[in-house]
Amino acid sequence: MTILLVGLGAALGAILRYQLTRIGNHIASEFPLMTFLINLTGSFCLGWLTGSQLSQPVTLFLGVGVLGGYTTFSTLNSELSQLWFRRRYHIFFGYWLLTYGLGLLVAAAGFYAGL
Amino acid sequence: MTILLVGLGAALGAILRYQLTRIGNHIASEFPLMTFLINLTGSFCLGWLTGSQLSQPVTLFLGVGVLGGYTTFSTLNSELSQLWFRRRYHIFFGYWLLTYGLGLLVAAAGFYAGL
DSSP: OHHHHHHHHHHHHHHHHHHHHHHHTTSOOSSOHHHHHHHHHHHHHHHHHHHHTOOHHHHIIIIIIIIHHHSOSHHHHHHHHHHHHTTOHHHHHHHHHHHHHHHHHHHHHHHHHHO | OHHHHHHHHHHHHHHHHHHHHHHHTTSOOSSOHHHHHHHHHHHHHHHHHHHHTOOHHHHIIIIIIIIHHHSOSHHHHHHHHHHHHTTOHHHHHHHHHHHHHHHHHHHHHHHHHHO
């Protein structure tokens, strides 16, 4: 049962990420705006969820499932390494610092909001 | 069809992450070892996948789906903020620097391995 909650949640989260990324592909920018926004909003929501201490099934479905499938660490690093290989150093450092700095801040803000 | 590939892949990836995390919970350590290993192995694999330039359905299923569901940015930041709140500063900085530094390196190594 728990596996089904995680799997179904992750499928929904990943499909939302995929659709948002497709919309983002129409934006003529080298900055990976959609992955950036997805990871920040997902981190805020998981922080909120952790602070709220909801029931285990809800946490499994929304936290481990939906938000785990919605946010992505592998795409972030793949995009970062591609920016480095293409020598887009200013976008690389901007994306790196903003994601890593703000990701942590919004997770903490979400946690406090959920208390 | 593409949405089904992404959703199914993400469900499988998230279930694998969930099961590995459950195994990791038996390890008596404050360092979130499993999320760390999941994010690094996932970043290597996505780098490899990007370098390999496989067909679009395979990339959607394995990259956007499985690896997107397997790795997680929100859990990483939630764990980091919890370490900070609990004043485990040495674990916080170790986890932060190792994940952010090595994540990028293994994604780049995977990309070269896949070329």
